[in-house]
Amino acid sequence: MKVVKTVADERILYPGATIGGVIGGDDQSSASLIVMAQRMGFKVAMYSLDETNEAMQLADYKYLGPLTDQKALQQFAERCDVITYNSEEIDPEIVRFLSRYTSLPQRDHLLEIMQDRLIERSFFDSLNINMAPYTTVVNLEDVYQGINSIGYPAILKLSSEGY
Known part of the structure; x- marks a missing residue:
């Protein structure tokens, strides 16, 4: 009997597959995700600059290096059946690069x-989607206009690059 694999079958991860984690792997939520993946029978690979973080300690496979090291990133990606990230701080260029070598859903x-x-x-x-009112601030005058239209309390946040 011949077994035919469908496209849907290729998206299924079975126990024993390797899940890779990239940026965002340095926090408690990443450590929890690793433990759960391992309980489900998956192997976990981590790529980080810090070999001492908890998530890296729990990983089955550890890759150390900066996110600028394309050779190390490629080796990491080729070792993983799928890669995931849990931080919005990762550079989209790195995600595009990694997706050339493995699945990055x-x-x-x-x-x-x-x-x-x-x-x-x-x-x-x-x-x-209903959101709190906001305004774009480029200069000090925009702050005053924003306060006049939104009122207090108000929070001033950067539009990019973290909090």
């Missing part, structure tokens, strides 16, 4: 939206 397009709060707000507006 999260891709990069939503990551780019999440990294710019103005684009993110426009995206949510397009979906009619």
Whole structure:
């Protein structure tokens, strides 16, 4: 009897497969995800600059290096059946690079939206998602105008690059 694999079969991960974690792997949630994946029978590979973080200690396979080391990133990606990330701080270019060598279901397009709060707000507006009022601030005059239109309390955040 001949077994035919379908496209859907290629997206299924079975126990024994290797899940890779990239940026965002240095926190408690990454450590919890690793433990759960291992309980389910998966192997976990981590790529990090810090070999002492908890997630790296729990990983089955450890890859050390900066995110600028394309050779190390390629080796890491080729070792993984799938890679995931749990931080919006990863560079979309790295995600695109890794996806050339393995499956990266999260891709990069939503990551780019999440990294710019103005684009993110426009995206949510397009979906009619109710949000707190906001205004774009470029200079000090914009702060005054924003306070006049929004009122207090108000929070001033960068539109990109973290909090």
